[in-house]
Amino acid sequence: MNLNLYCCNGKWLMVDCGISFADDRAPGIDVIVPDASWIAERKEDLLAIIVTHAHEDHVGAVARLWPSFQCPVYTSPFTAEILSLKLAEEGLEKDVEVNVVAAGSSVSIGEFHIDFVDLTHSIPEMQALMITTPHGRVLHSGDWKLDPDPVVGPASNLTKMAAVSKQGVLAMICDSTNVFKEGVSGSELDVQVNLDKLLGTITSGRIAVTTFASNIARLMTIASVAERHDRHVVLVGRSLHRMTQAAKKAGYLNDLPPFLDEKDAGHIPRDKILLLCTGSQGEPRGAMARIARDEHSHISLSSGDTVIFSSKVIPGNEKTLYALHNKLTESGVNVVTEADEFVHVSGHPARGELTDMYNIVKPEIAVPVHGEARHIRSHCDLALSLGVKSAIEITNGNLLKLAPGDAKIIGSVPFGRFAVDAGGLTALDGDFLSTRRRLVYNGAISGIVIVNEEGKITEDPEIRLRGVVDEGLFPKLQTELRREIFDKHAKLTKKQRLSDGDIEESARQAVRRVFRRIAGRRPITDIYVIRFEDE
Template identity: 35%
Template sequence: MKSNRLIYLPLGGAGEIGMNAYVYGYGPEDRERLILVDLGVTFPDMDTTPGVDLILPDIGWLMQRRDRLEAIFVTHAHEDHIGALAHYWAKLKVPVYMRRFTGTIGRLKFDEFGHPKDAITIVEPRPETVQAGPFDVQFMPVSHSVPESSALVIDTPAGRIVHSGDFKLDENPLVGEPWDASAFRAIAAERPVKALMCDSTNVFSLHPGRSESTLRQPLTDLIRAQNGMVVATTFASNVARLRSLAEAAQAAGRTICLLGRAMRRMVSAAEESGVLTDFPRTVSPEEAQEVPRGNLMLIVTGSQGERRAASAQLSRGKYLGLEMKEGDTFLFSSKTIPGNERGVISIMNAFSEMGVNIVDDNGGLYHVSGHANRPDLETVHQVLNPQIVIPMHGEHRHLREHARIAMATGRKSEVVTNGMLVDLTGDAPTIAEYIETGRTYLDGSVLIGARDGIVRDRIRMALNGHALVTLILDEGDEVLGDPWVETMGLPSKGRSGADLVETLEAGLASLLAASGRKLLRDDDKLEEAMRRTLRQVAMEEIGKKPEVTMVISRLSDE
């Protein structure tokens, strides 16, 4: 009989920042009962995933073991932790547990997909406990950049696990719960912590993290000093920052308008769940048009350069009747996520051309991170005193550095990336298996596999252009007329100076004239020969081999 084991398997979020999905299991090998912590998304870019709307973790491994999945626990309401849940819930159909604010957001998403809202159960913080098979799970409040974020205390027959979620050490976060060192010491005092799965995002930041409360005065001073309209952008989910910006605007005598559906929804959800009270009064975009520019403050979505968000819309002209003008000020109260720089810089340049003054956070005055810096991570290691530290929520370099820090204090650690199934049963983590993991794309309204070839073909067409070739043959396999070519994404003339389409058609006509009856009877071989010839001619003329679609039609004897 196989002995029981405790396992950990990241399907996303380990070796990258985003798309978090972590599996825990306990039981006999290959028959473990499972829980899933978080089910998030990451965002595409035009270079590698053109046309894709969202990127989701590949849950194929989990789907094969769906009968063993007990429940899903969501640590907080950021899209990289909750964004894939509504897309996948119909496949998994297990109970989902969240705290109240996260549940408010989750139920809105479920409602949009037609899922039953009662599939989501609202859980109060520790000591309330959820039993899910062999797991007893408690939500432990942590401070972060979205309300009611939580670590999870996961008790198993093999020991206690603490899954940190995203967190920072902020004793005065303005919105949400503060860091409480004594409450975390109590976790370790009750039962030794076998393993800590820990946020690694800011492991390279050497100074202690700063509190959200330090921003109020610098923001007020900045807004008060401006003569034109002031616009600020931040993450829509950063409700504490929205409050900081709104209260600073109010202190500077400004009327406040929120622009962006996601931002309005977050504020509404925070008020509905009781985590946000006394938010300054806001006006609608229509009312804002009547306010003198020097008295108006817009707080808008799009801090990461998203094309359809309010920031990008304003950079292209009017948005909901409002527009930026020379002498206005635009503030990025956020940190640009690696990979989003191009979109953000594009918006900055567009505003600069309008004469708008741009303020970013390079000086550190107008943004604080929602993640723990290195000294804060070291503090949490000391407070919880785990036997094992498994870094998560970071690129490989973050995980490796975090593991090094943990091992320097005598703790066992391992760099674990997506698809590495770790056995935590013993005194040190061991890699038990490598699972094939990948990504799933939301492409329009359809989920497609990253290996399906759809996005690969799209990239090839973007890089090389496309040619459509049509050929008609009669009943005796004789070519009727010449083949004709239509192109997309290719220049009209080649290096010879001749019309490109005519040159391609001439090359194909020469091939057909020299072809024997055997080739003309075989569609597959004929198609391949024509494709090879067209790409060869195109390479000589324009230095590219376009993607080719062949249409061969044969007339019937009937």
Template identity: 45%
Template structure:
């Protein structure tokens, strides 16, 4: 579709899911993109770490795409940039800290000189065709969380990005109630807003409270080392932990390349100026354990992250001992329960105490609870509520909440659903192609393509290969060779392989002149044996070698 004299909202990711935020706005024949994020893979994508949005719709219309405007620097909003931005071929726009994170990503990918990255000052404005964007600072768990005020010929949109209300923010100066009311006073057509914590009946709370909670836990419970794990991108939490280190008289040790990157970028952008000096790994190894506060990545149980290696005793520099304390200053993302539990069990087995947000006030969310949503709607007063950044249940509840507090209209979007906001909106006017891509090693593939389908089959059923050698007359020149991987046969393995070879040999007595039909008959015979023995249908390949 091509937007006409209208204002269209079209999410390509982030609506019906938490993560991978990509949103298009269209009017007068042109499009702009807000955010270009990714999400992390779950076990249904074996061997894959990152999931990227399928941008086919807008790639086919790239001549009509004016640019990509970024709200803030979290991975679910900027993480796909190094993999997809070069193909879009349009400028990127971000505030200084977010631009610093993006620049490092582009450098690592070797495409910094191929992608135009523009830095917009805090509270700055940019114009792209008939769109005018103005940044409005909001509190979040990373510096420079921003809403976007998007002015168009057909009305104003308040796109919240990720946000919360915080009376005592640790980094940055968010917009005040008066400033947000002033935005609403000018008239807002639609608020496109964060739905993550819509089921939370209480406000998210201030980062200042986390500092107090961590101080209390460390001073009352810690006798040896204290290790705090949190999201690497949570620069506000890094600031808090720097203050906690001072409060408790401990030396700060930072572990994890991603944390180093956030710290360096934050300092370059003018944040974390009073962050305490860091102790090296070498000095930490010699220091009194009770003098250390270690901050590391791995809060979600990532196998290769620092905390997983420390828990397993395999980290090359840092060790924990019985009596040490590990604090999870983060929430548990749904789907990561098993991985997190594995790490926590490994810590417990070594006599290390673990404290989470369930036992103490050591974390607050960066997203708005229900009271905060109600306040924002009272200030912005949109005519239309468009909930995004949540699973379907979050979006539906957010829409109900908006309507219940006086927003005239609400509509729940889905990825690919084109919603006309004006005139006469909201109205669903089409559904465009969306999907997922996987970053598999260095290759980008369709998430539902042949590679992933076959890999899942191998993961669930195993793999069998049968090789048949035929002489010039097309007859078997040797006994078939069988190789298997992951098929659930162990003690009787030799008998199992022998029976498969016998089945392959019998099928191999057939007419080999039709190579495809011949190979298929062997494949069916071999897999039938596997099914009879195991109840599984392994992925089965047949190789025919003609002498």
């Protein structure tokens, strides 16, 4: 989830504004966006948002958060197509000024002059930004690699990178994702060659390939290989349709046979079809998971079919993804992953490519980003070994002064995350999601205590459990709960018994005490008092 801010003489420039995907710490939530309230409070000084490329972690939050910024957006033609779809979903397509900047060109915004430089990635038109200011020049790398054969889109323009770096570069803010990998990340063309060989060995049954919908180069690879093996490509998943339409509008994928809709799959012989599916990370709502559960409206797989996972396993998704692999295998489907065959290549630079970039740009300061703490540390060590004068480790919220004077962290600004839920945004660490997490892990209890005018309990309290413990394993549980409630209630003063609130709290504490003792849990507990007047 990327959101970067650059300041020059009091005016700000935002680079990227993306989303992250939720994990089990946010039950029921799919998407996380950054808390950008700090810069929203200074929106009169925010000149623009520049989006480096069309991946969700860089562009996904622009439409949702733009009303807080209300500034122009600058990006390349393909990314503008993706952004326009997102703006339309939010009803903002007529409100946002989107400036389409030709890939590899330049633009001036206030005192910032930005040269866009083509670098390859797993999506077309990834643009590194050489940001020139009166106080120095900064290269913001974005996500990149040095792929000599990217299949879709221009190759990395290292000639221009060298030219815009000639005047001297103060700092490079650079991708750290693959800093532990030696050599280079590999080429998309190599994946295409190997997928071609692999499909040549599969002569019967349906073939399904799942990958990231945004990986336009991989879509091109898969479509080209399918055509060579006389298989029709069927798109399965809404995001694939959206990405391919945007790519065609931007001038990509237009020399391929037309993609077919999933409704047409049943009319094509099984050995003449290639299903291109969403859900490469095992997402429960993704097409591949629904197919594996036999819940898809139009697509099914059977024994002897083959599924190729043409993507990496994103850390944190292992359990879900391996469960999907097993589900398919149990159905007789042949599963092929990157652990079995060369069916995926990363879109981020390995150490060899990082070394090449440092040798071209020659920055005075290295500022590694886009990685965990150990990635950042290792990247700093690499940069220093290559002759960079200074390498600075930063984390979320750090305010880093680059110039004038020595570069150093001079403070921090508030930051955080919001979950996208029904109706809008809710704080990831707020009461709402905290309550939901407690419900997931501890369950819930509701109860009714009936009392008379003096506050005496006149009937056995009614206690109902939801996901707390299996009551079948505790045959005396209800008796124990009632006894605890009565015992606690007996200690109330006469004045407390006249208060419904005090009686509710007494019963709530009694119930929670039982479950702390027998299960070590603190369930959400709601007790309601019904008070009847004596006749």
